[in-house]
Amino acid sequence: MVGVPKSTGCAICRKRKIKCDEGWPLCGNCRKNRKQCPGPPSKHTFRPSGPKLGSSFIPVVDIFEGGLYSDVGSPESCVTLDSSVTLDDGGICTYMMQLNEKRSDCGGVYQKFRMCSNGGADYHRKRSTRGGSRLGLISSLPQMTMLKQPSPSHQQKLSRALINAFTTGAPGQSMSSFGPFIGKVPERIGHSRVLEAAVECIVNAHSSMIRGRMATEIADPVLYGNAVSILAKSLDNQRERSSPDTLCATVLLSLVEAMAGPRSGNNYLAHAGGAGKLIEAIGPKHCQDSFAKDLLLFNRGGIIITSIYQRKPCFLTSPAWRGMVFDKTGLNHEGRLYTDVLKHMADFPALLKEFKDLEDQDEKVPPLMDFFVPEMQIPAIGDDLPDMYGNFGSSPEGFEFECDPRYYSQPYYTNPTCTYFNGPSISSNPRARLLHKLQTLKENLSRLGDSLSENLNNGSAGRQFSSIGIDTPIPHYFEFKDTRVAVAYNCFWSLLILTNKLIMKTMSPLDLDTSYHLKSECGDLAMQICKSWKDAWERKPIGAYHTNLSFVLAYEFTTPVVQTWVLKCLNSLLEQQGPGSFHWTAAAIKLMSGKLCGEGADLVINHPKATK
Structure with a gap:
C-alpha cells in the first residue's frame, strides 16, 4: 500500500507476521525460539537492469547472412543524432540502434549505438516534434538484439583440451615435456583430419594416465583404432603422405604407446619407425619448415633406437641429413649436450650391422x-x-x-x-x-x-x-x-x-x-x-x-x-x-x-x- 512504511524487522518475524523487537544482532523472538536471526532487511533493493532476450532473438549466422549489415557504412546510414536520448524507467532494453557512423583517414570506422526498448518507438515519439523529417530515416536503420557468443566448434574444444594438458598434472605428467613441437600442434588443428584423430587419442591417453587408469586402457581402443585407420588412409595418399600433419600424427601415436608403458602388443617402435620412414621418404628438403624440423629433432632418439633394434645403419648419419639433424646453431647448453650424445649414438647401428655380417659369415665370432x-x-x-x-x-x-x-x-x-x-x-x-x-x-x-x-x-x-x-x-x-x-x-x-x-x-x-x-x-x-x-x-x-x-x-x-x-x-x-x-x-x-x-x-x- 502506498504511504505505508515497510517493516524493518527480521525476515523470520516478517514471515510469521509478528512484531520484531529489532534487538540486533539477535532479536527476541529468534532468541526465544533458538533460530538463526537473519538480521535487519537491506535498505536498498537491487534489480537486474540488463537486456533480456525475448522470442525475437536472431541467430548470429542469420544476422550476417541475411544482410542485416548490408547498409551499414553506406553514406545514407551516416546519421548524427542527439546523444541525450533517455529510456523510460520501466523499459527493458532489448534492441540496439545505430545512431551515427564516422570514418577516419586511416580507414577505421567508429559507430555509435544506443540500447532502446520497443524497437525504438518511445525514442521516435520523443523526437517526432523536433525532427519529424528524420523519423522515416531513423526507422529504417538496422536494429539487432543482443547477440550470444557462438558455441565453440569441435576443433576449438580439441585445441583447448590439448593446451590444458600442457599444464595439467604433476611436472612429470605435463605434455610440455615432450619438446617444442607439441606447443605448435594446437594452431594446426582444424586443417587435417588425421592430426585431429591423433590429438583426440593422445589427449584421452594423457587424461587416463593422470587418473591412474590401467595400462591397457590408456590407449583407448576406439580412438586409437580410428586414428590408425585414418593414418593408414593418409599414408596411401601421395599428397597427404608428405604433409607435416601426417608426420605429427605418427609421432603423437608413438607417444600414446609410450604413455601406456612396455607391454605385450606395444606399437611404440612401429610408430617411431614409421615416423622415421616418413622423414627419410620426404627428404631433408621438406624438413626445412620450422614445425617439420622440430618433429625431426624430437624423433631423433626414436629413429636411432629403432635402427639399433633392426641392426641397420641410421640414415641420419648420411651427409644429406647429418648437417641438419646434428646442427647446434642456436641451441642452449643442454641442447648442444644432447645433440653431441645423439650424434655418437647414431653411429652405433652401423657397427651392429657389421657385427651381424660377421655372424652371417663362416668366420665364427x-x-x-x-x-x-x-x-x-x-x-x-x-x-x-x-x-x-x-x-x-x-x-x-x-x-x-x-x-x-x-x-x-x-x-x-x-x-x-x-x-x-x-x-x-x-x-x-x-x-x-x-x-x-x-x-x-x-x-x-x-x-x-x-x-x-x-x-x-x-x-x-x-x-x-x-x-x-x-x-x-x-x-x-x-x-x-x-x-x-x-x-x-x-x-x-x-x-x-x-x-x-x-x-x-x-x-x-x-x-x-x-x-x-x-x-x-x-x-x-x-x-x-x-x-x-x-x-x-x-x-x-x-x-x-x-x-x-x-x-x-x-x-x-x-x-x-x-x-x-x-x-x-x-x-x-x-x-x-x-x-x-x-x-x-x-x-x-x-x-x-x-x-x-x-x-x-x-x-x-x-x-x-x-x-x-
Whole structure:
C-alpha cells in the first residue's frame, strides 16, 4: 500500500507476521525460539537492469547472412543524432540502434549505438516534434538484439583440451615435456583430419594416465583404432603422405604407446619407425619448415633406437641429413649436450650391422661369456681401479673430480694378444676393421666424457648428494638440471656399455686383461646410471622414459643386491604409469639387453592394423 512504511524487522518475524523487537544482532523472538536471526532487511533493493532476450532473438549466422549489415557504412546510414536520448524507467532494453557512423583517414570506422526498448518507438515519439523529417530515416536503420557468443566448434574444444594438458598434472605428467613441437600442434588443428584423430587419442591417453587408469586402457581402443585407420588412409595418399600433419600424427601415436608403458602388443617402435620412414621418404628438403624440423629433432632418439633394434645403419648419419639433424646453431647448453650424445649414438647401428655380417659369415665370432662379478671383486671408486668419470666426494654440497689420464691418452686395444687388431692386416680383416671403428667411437666418447664430467664437477649439469636416510643400496644420487640433461647422461652411459659389450664380442677371447678393464668400466657405468634413479623418479612418468634403456643395460653389471633393487625400481615405475599385466623380470631384462647389443634373431616390428 502506498504511504505505508515497510517493516524493518527480521525476515523470520516478517514471515510469521509478528512484531520484531529489532534487538540486533539477535532479536527476541529468534532468541526465544533458538533460530538463526537473519538480521535487519537491506535498505536498498537491487534489480537486474540488463537486456533480456525475448522470442525475437536472431541467430548470429542469420544476422550476417541475411544482410542485416548490408547498409551499414553506406553514406545514407551516416546519421548524427542527439546523444541525450533517455529510456523510460520501466523499459527493458532489448534492441540496439545505430545512431551515427564516422570514418577516419586511416580507414577505421567508429559507430555509435544506443540500447532502446520497443524497437525504438518511445525514442521516435520523443523526437517526432523536433525532427519529424528524420523519423522515416531513423526507422529504417538496422536494429539487432543482443547477440550470444557462438558455441565453440569441435576443433576449438580439441585445441583447448590439448593446451590444458600442457599444464595439467604433476611436472612429470605435463605434455610440455615432450619438446617444442607439441606447443605448435594446437594452431594446426582444424586443417587435417588425421592430426585431429591423433590429438583426440593422445589427449584421452594423457587424461587416463593422470587418473591412474590401467595400462591397457590408456590407449583407448576406439580412438586409437580410428586414428590408425585414418593414418593408414593418409599414408596411401601421395599428397597427404608428405604433409607435416601426417608426420605429427605418427609421432603423437608413438607417444600414446609410450604413455601406456612396455607391454605385450606395444606399437611404440612401429610408430617411431614409421615416423622415421616418413622423414627419410620426404627428404631433408621438406624438413626445412620450422614445425617439420622440430618433429625431426624430437624423433631423433626414436629413429636411432629403432635402427639399433633392426641392426641397420641410421640414415641420419648420411651427409644429406647429418648437417641438419646434428646442427647446434642456436641451441642452449643442454641442447648442444644432447645433440653431441645423439650424434655418437647414431653411429652405433652401423657397427651392429657389421657385427651381424660377421655372424652371417663362416668366420665364427667369439660369443660374449657370461659375466658375474662378486661384490668383493669390484674395486671401490678411487681405489686400485681408475674411474674415467672421476672420484666423487660424499659432501652434500657437491663433489670433486679427478681424472686419470691413462683412460684418455692410451687406446684400449694395444695388447699384443689381440691378434685381430695388430699389424698391417687391418684393411683385409673384417674383424680388425670393426675393432678399429669401435676404438674410434670409444675415443670420441672419451673426449665427450671429459666435457660431461666437467659439467658435473662445476654443477652446471647437476650435483651429487649422499643417499643417507634413503632406502637404496646406492651410496649417492644425482640431481640433474632438467630432464634433457638427465636423458643425455643416461644415453651416454648406455652407449658406452653397448660399445664395450660389442668390443668384447668382437675381440680375441685371449685378451683377458682388456676384457677385465672393459667389464670393470661397465660396472662403474652401471653405478652412474643407478645414481640417476632418484632424479628419474621425481620426474615420472614422462621424465623417466629413458630408464627402460639405461637401467636394462646396467642390470647385467651390478651385484645381486643392486639387481633386485633395479627390478623393484622398474616395476614401481610401471605401477606409476598405470597398473598393467607386464612386469619386469630378470629374463625380460636379459632378452632386451641382448637385442640392444645384436644378440638373437632380427627384431620384427609388427605395424598396428587399422580397424574398419
